[in-house]
Amino acid sequence: MVYYRAHGNEIAVFETAAKRKLPVLLKGPTGCGKTRFVRFMAERLGRPLVTVACQEDLAAADLTGRFLLEGGSTVWRDGPLTRAVREGAICYLDEVVEARSDVMTVLHPLTDDRRSLPLDRLGEELQAPDNFLVVISYNPGYQAISKELKESTRQRFVSLTFDYPSAEIEAEIVVAESGVSPDLAAQLVKIGRGSRNLRSHGLGEGASTRLLVYAGQLVVAGLSLADAAEATLVGSLTDDAEMTKALRELLKSVLG
Amino acid sequence: MAAPTVRPEDLLRQTMEEYGVDEADLGLKEADDEEAELALLRRFLFAPPERQLTSGERHGLPLDRVHKRLRALFTMLDGRRVEIGYSDPACTDNVKVYLPKAMPAPLNDSEDLLVFKAAGLVQLGFSRFHLLDDRRVLGELYRDWVLRSAFHLLAMRYVLRRWGEEFPGLKQDLARVPYIEKAGTLRVNLTEVPRDGLPGPFLPLYQGLVVCLNWREPGPEGDPAREAVRAVDRLGNVGVAAVLLGQAQLLRESFRRHRLGPPPLPFYGGIIRPEWILADLARDLAAENEWKKGNKPLRQLMDAMARRGSIGGEPPPPDAPKLGLRARLLAKLSGPSTPSNAPAYGKLRDEANAAARETRYGAATWQSGTSPESLTDDRPAKPEDDGGKSWDEWDDTAGVYRFEATKVFTPEAPTGPLGSYERIVEANAPQIKQIRRRFAALRVDERWVSGQPDGSEIDLNRAILAVTDITAGQTPDDRIFRRFVRAKQSVAILTMVDLSGSTQGHVIHLEQTAMVLFAEGLRTLGFAHAFYGFGNTHPLDCQLCRLKGFDEAYGESVYKRLANLRANGATRMGAFIRHAAWLLDQRPESRRILMVVSDGKPEDRAEYRGKHGIRDTAMAVAEARRLGVHVYCVSIDPEEGADKYLAEIFGAGRFLKLDDMDSLPIRLPEVFRDLIT
Numbered sequence: 001m002v003y004y005r006a007h008g009n010e011i012a013v014f015e016t017a018a019k020r021k022l023p024v025l026l027k028g029p030t031g032c033g034k035t036r037f038v039r040f041m042a043e044r045l046g047r048p049l050v051t052v053a054c055q056e057d058l059a060a061a062d063l064t065g066r067f068l069l070e071g072g073s074t075v076w077r078d079g080p081l082t083r084a085v086r087e088g089a090i091c092y093l094d095e096v097v098e099a100r101s102d103v104m105t106v107l108h109p110l111t112d113d114r115r116s117l118p119l120d121r122l123g124e125e126l127q128a129p130d131n132f133l134v135v136i137s138y139n140p141g142y143q144a145i146s147k148e149l150k151e152s153t154r155q156r157f158v159s160l161t162f163d164y165p166s167a168e169i170e171a172e173i174v175v176a177e178s179g180v181s182p183d184l185a186a187q188l189v190k191i192g193r194g195s196r197n198l199r200s201h202g203l204g205e206g207a208s209t210r211l212l213v214y215a216g217q218l219v220v221a222g223l224s225l226a227d228a229a230e231a232t233l234v235g236s237l238t239d240d241a242e243m244t245k246a247l248r249e250l251l252k253s254v255l256g
Numbered sequence: 257m258a259a260p261t262v263r264p265e266d267l268l269r270q271t272m273e274e275y276g277v278d279e280a281d282l283g284l285k286e287a288d289d290e291e292a293e294l295a296l297l298r299r300f301l302f303a304p305p306e307r308q309l310t311s312g313e314r315h316g317l318p319l320d321r322v323h324k325r326l327r328a329l330f331t332m333l334d335g336r337r338v339e340i341g342y343s344d345p346a347c348t349d350n351v352k353v354y355l356p357k358a359m360p361a362p363l364n365d366s367e368d369l370l371v372f373k374a375a376g377l378v379q380l381g382f383s384r385f386h387l388l389d390d391r392r393v394l395g396e397l398y399r400d401w402v403l404r405s406a407f408h409l410l411a412m413r414y415v416l417r418r419w420g421e422e423f424p425g426l427k428q429d430l431a432r433v434p435y436i437e438k439a440g441t442l443r444v445n446l447t448e449v450p451r452d453g454l455p456g457p458f459l460p461l462y463q464g465l466v467v468c469l470n471w472r473e474p475g476p477e478g479d480p481a482r483e484a485v486r487a488v489d490r491l492g493n494v495g496v497a498a499v500l501l502g503q504a505q506l507l508r509e510s511f512r513r514h515r516l517g518p519p520p521l522p523f524y525g526g527i528i529r530p531e532w533i534l535a536d537l538a539r540d541l542a543a544e545n546e547w548k549k550g551n552k553p554l555r556q557l558m559d560a561m562a563r564r565g566s567i568g569g570e571p572p573p574p575d576a577p578k579l580g581l582r583a584r585l586l587a588k589l590s591g592p593s594t595p596s597n598a599p600a601y602g603k604l605r606d607e608a609n610a611a612a613r614e615t616r617y618g619a620a621t622w623q624s625g626t627s628p629e630s631l632t633d634d635r636p637a638k639p640e641d642d643g644g645k646s647w648d649e650w651d652d653t654a655g656v657y658r659f660e661a662t663k664v665f666t667p668e669a670p671t672g673p674l675g676s677y678e679r680i681v682e683a684n685a686p687q688i689k690q691i692r693r694r695f696a697a698l699r700v701d702e703r704w705v706s707g708q709p710d711g712s713e714i715d716l717n718r719a720i721l722a723v724t725d726i727t728a729g730q731t732p733d734d735r736i737f738r739r740f741v742r743a744k745q746s747v748a749i750l751t752m753v754d755l756s757g758s759t760q761g762h763v764i765h766l767e768q769t770a771m772v773l774f775a776e777g778l779r780t781l782g783f784a785h786a787f788y789g790f791g792n793t794h795p796l797d798c799q800l801c802r803l804k805g806f807d808e809a810y811g812e813s814v815y816k817r818l819a820n821l822r823a824n825g826a827t828r829m830g831a832f833i834r835h836a837a838w839l840l841d842q843r844p845e846s847r848r849i850l851m852v853v854s855d856g857k858p859e860d861r862a863e864y865r866g867k868h869g870i871r872d873t874a875m876a877v878a879e880a881r882r883l884g885v886h887v888y889c890v891s892i893d894p895e896e897g898a899d900k901y902l903a904e905i906f907g908a909g910r911f912l913k914l915d916d917m918d919s920l921p922i923r924l925p926e927v928f929r930d931l932i933t
Contacts, residue, residue: 067720067721074727194333198328242325242328243325247332250329251425252429253426253429256428
C-alpha cells in the first residue's frame with residue numbers, strides 16, 4: 001500500500017466525491033503530497049490510476065487518442081483519458097494548467113452530468129462508467145497569466161486545498177519515507193519550515209516535504225548530513241547568492 | 257503691537273535652522289519648495305528611526321552588504337517577516353529590528369557579520385519572547401535609566417539562552433560574540449566606557465552574558481546580581497517581562513546603595529527604547545495619512561497663519577488631549593512668541609483642518625446615503641479633456657451596487673522638467689540595460705505551429721491522418737507540415753500607479769523611477785502599453801491621469817509626465833480598476849494585463865475605509881477578470897499583515913508585496929516578465 005499520512009479530512013472528502021462521481025481538483029504547493037494522495041486514494045478505492053503529467057505541448061488529441069499506421073492500414077490507439085474512461089479508472093491530470101487550452105474543453109463533458117467523452121475521429125461517444133473519475137491538480141502559486149485555471153473550469157470540481165503538514169506529521173512522513181531517526185527528521189522539518197517563511201519573500205517556494213524526504217534518504221544512504229542538506233535544502237531552493245548564504249546559516253543554526 | 261507677518265518659505269527655513277538641518281544635508285540643493293517641505297516633514301515626523309554611526313569615517317562591514325541575508329535568516333528563524341532598519345545603537349520597536357548602518361572599524365567580514373547577527377537576534381528576541389509587550393513594564397523602563405539598563409542585561413541573557421535552546425547551532429556563534437572586541441565594547445548610550453575598573457556589583461551581569469550559553473553561574477554567593485542572573489536562568493516562558501522587571505528593580509536598589517548609575521551595555525546588546533513602542537504609532541500614522549491626503553497641507557496651514565498675520569499659538573491647556581507628532585510639530589512651528597490676539601491652539605488646528613477639508617472635498621459633506629447628484633454643485637472643477645465616466649460602486653454591507661457613485665476622468669498628467677527623465681535614465685543605465693536584455697526574449701512567442709501547407713517538418717500526426725483519409729477513400733487535408741514561428745506576442749498592458757497623498761516623498765520618487773525603467777523596457781518590446789496614475793479628491797472626481805496612453809508615442813511630453821509624478825488625494829481603487837479594465841477591454845490584443853502599483857490599502861473618506869474599500873476593490877477586480885483582463889498588484893505597503901487584504905482583493909498568487917520598497921523599480925519589470933512567460 002502506498003504510504004500517505006492524512007493531515008485533514010481529505011480522505012473523507014475524496015471518497016465521498018468519488019462515490020458521487022464528482023470530479024476533484026487538488027490545489028497546493030509543489031511537493032506537498034498531491035500526487036501521492038491520488039495514488040493512495042486509487043489504491044484505497046481499488047481503482048486503476050492513469051496519470052498524465054501535463055506540459056505545454058499536451059493537446060486534446062494526446063489525451064483522447066489517434067490513428068496510427070500499422071503496416072498498410074491505420075489503427076486507432078486510445079490516449080490515456082480514453083483508456084481511463086474505458087477501464088473505469090481515475091484519470092489524474094497533474095499540473096493541468098500547463099496543458100493546452102483544448103485539454104480543458106475535452107474534459108468538460110466528462111466533468112458534468114453527461115460524463116461522456118466524444119471521440120470525433122471514431123465518430124463515437126464513450127459513456128464513462130461509475131468508477132471513472134477525473135482528478136486534476138495545479139499549483140496556484142504560479143503567477144503566469146497563461147497558467148491560471150479558468151473560473152468556469154474550477155467550478156466543475158470539488159476542491160481540496162493542500163498545504164505542508166504540521167511539523168509533527170511532516171516529521172512522521174520524513175521518518176516513514178526515508179528511514180532517518182525522529183530527531184534528525186525533526187531537524188530537517190525545522191529547516192524546511194524555516195525556509196517556507198521566505199515563500200514570496202525571497203524564495204519562490206520553501207523546501208517541500210519531498211525535498212526533506214530526499215535529504216533524509218541521502219543521509220540514510222551514507223552521505224553526511226551537511227552534504228545532504230546542502231544538496232537538497234540549499235541548492236534546490238535558490239540560485240541567489242545571498243539567499244544561499246542565508247539558507248546555509250539556517251542549516252548551521254539548526255544542525256550546529 | 258501688530259503680529260509679525262511670516263512667509264511660508266521663511267517659516268520653512270526658520271524651522272530647518274531650528275532643527276539644525278541644512279539643505280545640503282537633506283540633498284535639497286535643487287529641490288523646489290514642495291520637495292523641501294516634504295523632506296523636512298519626513299525627517300521629523302514620519303521617517304523610521306535612524307542614527308548615524310559616530311565612530312568616524314573608517315567603518316567595518318556595512319549593513320547593506322548583508323542586509324538581504326540577515327533579513328532572510330531572521331525571517332526563517334523567527335517565522336514572521338522581519339524588516340531591518342537603521343539605528344545605532346541597535347534596537348527594536350517591536351515590529352522592525354534596527355541595526356547600525358555599519359560595524360565600527362576595523363573591517364573583519366566574518367566577525368562583523370557575526371556581531372550583526374547577534375545584535376539582530378538580541379533585538380528580535382526581545383520581540384519574539386514578548387519582553388516588550390507589556391505597556392506597564394515599558395512605562396517603568398521609560399522612566400528609569402538604571403532600571404532599563406539592568407533589565408536590558410538580564411533580558412539579553414534570557415534571550416540568548418532561548419535562542420540557544422531553540423537553535424543549538426546558534427549557541428556556538430553567540431558564545432563567541434562577547435569575545436569580539438567591537439561587540440563587547442561597553443557603552444552608555446553612544447558613549448564608550450572602559451572595561452577595566454568596572455564596579456564589582458556590575459560584574460556578574462557581564463560574566464553572565466559571556467558564559468550564559470555554557471550555563472556557568474557567575475559571581476559570588478549572595479551577590480544581588482548573581483541572584484538575579486540565577487533567577488533569569490530558571491525562567492520559563494510565562495510572565496518573563498514581569499519577572500525580569502522585578503529582578504531589575506532589586507538590582508537598581510543594590511546599585512543605588514553602592515551609589516552607582518546605570519550599568520553600561522555591550523555594543524551588540526543595542527538599546528531598549530520604550531518610547532518607540534509606547535508612542536501611539538497607529539494614531540500618528542492615521543493622522544499622517546489623513547494629513548498627506550491634503551494638497552500641500554503644511555503650506556496651507558502656513559498660508560492660513562500668514563494670512564492671519566501670525567504664526568503664533570498658545571501652548572495646549574493642561575486638560576487638552578495628548579497630541580500626535582504632527583500636532584506637536586505644528587505647536588513647535590507656532591513658536592513661543594504668541595501674540596495676544598492669536599487664536600487658541602485648538603482653534604488654530606481646527607481652522608487648519610477645516611481649510612484642508614475644504615480644499616480636498618469642497619464645502620459639501622459626503623455622507624453615507626447622500627445621493628451623488630446632491631453634491632454636483634460642490635464638486636471640484638472637472639478636467640478639460642473629457643466628461644468623465646461614471647461607475648457603480650459595490651456596497652458589501654447592503655449587498656448592492658451604489659448606482660454611479662463614482663466618476664473617473666482621464667486627464668493628461670501634469671508635466672515637469674524634461675531633465676527629470678534624463679536624470680533617472682542616466683542614474684539607472686545599467687539597470688535599464690539589464691531590463692532591456694531580459695525583455696528582448698519576450699518580444700516573440702516562439703513555438704511550433706501545426707497544420708501548415710508548407711513548413712520545415714512533417715507533422716506526423718497530420719500526415720497519418722491524411723494517409724488514413726486516403727486509405728478510407730476520402731480527400732486528405734494537405735496541411736501536413738509544421739513550422740517554427742516567431743510570432744509577435746499579442747499583449748496589452750496598462751500600468752496604474754498610486755498617486756494618492758500617502759505616496760508623497762520617497763514613495764513617489766520610487767514610483768517615478770519604476771515607471772521610467774519599466775517604460776524603457778516596454779518601449780523596446782513593442783507591446784501595446786499605457787501608464788496611468790490615480791488619486792481622487794472626491795468620489796465623483798477620480799483622476800486617472802494619463803502618463804502615456806496606448807496610442808501615444810514616446811516624446812517630450814510623455815517623458816515629462818512619467819518622470820514628474822504628483823501625489824494628491826485618496827485611493828478609491830475600485831473605480832480606477834473598473835475604468836482601467838474598461839480601457840483595456842477596448843484593446844484588440846489577446847492578453848490584456850492591468851498592473852496596479854500601490855503603497856497601501858484602498859482608502860478614501862469614512863465610508864470607503866476598512867472592509868468597504870477592500871470589498872469594492874475586490875469586486876472591481878472580479879469584474880475586470882470577467883472582461884478577460886488579468887489584474888496583478890505590486891504593493892509596497894509596509895504595513896504588517898498587508899498580505900491579507902491583498903489576497904482578499906487580488907487573490908492568492910496575484911499580487912507581490914515587496915518587503916524592500918526600494919526594489920520596486922527593478923522588481924516591477926521582473927514581475928511583468930514572469931507574468932507573461
